Amino acid sequence: MIRVLVADDQALVRGSFRVLVDTAPDLESVGEASNGAEAVDLARRERPDVVLMDVRMPVMDGIEAARRIAADPTTADVRVLILTTFDLDEYVFSALHAGASGFLLKDTRPAELLEAIRVVASGDALLAPGVTRRLIEEFTRRPAPGGVPVASALADTTEREREVLTLVGLGLSNTEIAEHLHVSLSTAKTHISRLLMKLNARDRAQLVIAAYDAGLVKPAPSGT
Incomplete structure (x- = not known):
């Protein structure tokens, strides 16, 4: 089973994603977080395979939460899937270096969301290639926020x-x-x-x- 944590500040959105996840025979939801700080705490406690992470949340945004999850040895294997609109928040560019494993539009079809979770859990590919390509191309025109030279x-x-x-x-x-x-x-x-x-x-x-x-x-x- 692929264990999924949902982090979003809107209760209706969290509930909808959680119900959708639980409809899949190979996925199970292991909790909900209403802000980034809760997501980090729950990730440490539950060790989910994937965190569906909203960007804009109170207390701590999804990018900082992704950074902390990626940097913590206890959650090093947890994959973060960023949920975003195609407004491409400034935050999203930082997410690339924060350790996020993929990006997904909030208007993605349910079946595509479930498959995206599976893909991220495997660590095998980026999601929404067209969106990701545009994200990265825009990112490379901006100064990298603390990127590591390769x-x-x-x-x-x-x-x-x-x-x-x-x-x-x-x-x-x-x-x-x-x-x-x-x-x-x-x-x-x-x-x-x-x-x-x-x-x-x-x-x-x-x-x-x-x-x-x-x-x-x-x-x-x-x-x-």
Whole structure:
């Protein structure tokens, strides 16, 4: 079972997400938090697999909560899925370096939300690729809030691994990477695993950021 914690300051939203989660045979809700501080406390106590985290909440916002969850060894394995509108709050850019594992629009269809939770729990991919791509491209035009340079870490990677990192940054799935490079799916996954280790990345989301930070992928021109 994938254990899910819901954090949102609106009781109706929390309840709706929790009911939806509990309809899936492989998911179960383990609690609700009305602000970021409660989310951090509950994450430490319940050790959920995924936290559905709203951005704007009282007491502590979702980004600071994500940062604390990612930094705490007791919750290092907890994945945070940021729930956002497409207004793209300033906070969301910071979330990329705070340790968030993905982003999801609040108007996502129920079936897509459930699948997104499964994907984030596996640590295998970013969500809503089009949205995430635009988020990251906008992020790379702004000063990184305390981002870790990746140039030195990339020196330890092979040419093929840097090629794979570029493809990850472009939003390709493992299957698409394997097809592009004419290698097996298991080989593509091995390259991803080695990149996660060498770049000290939590998940695929941070690999995408690394690809942009290293200049392997260039943001699209403004207005495109």
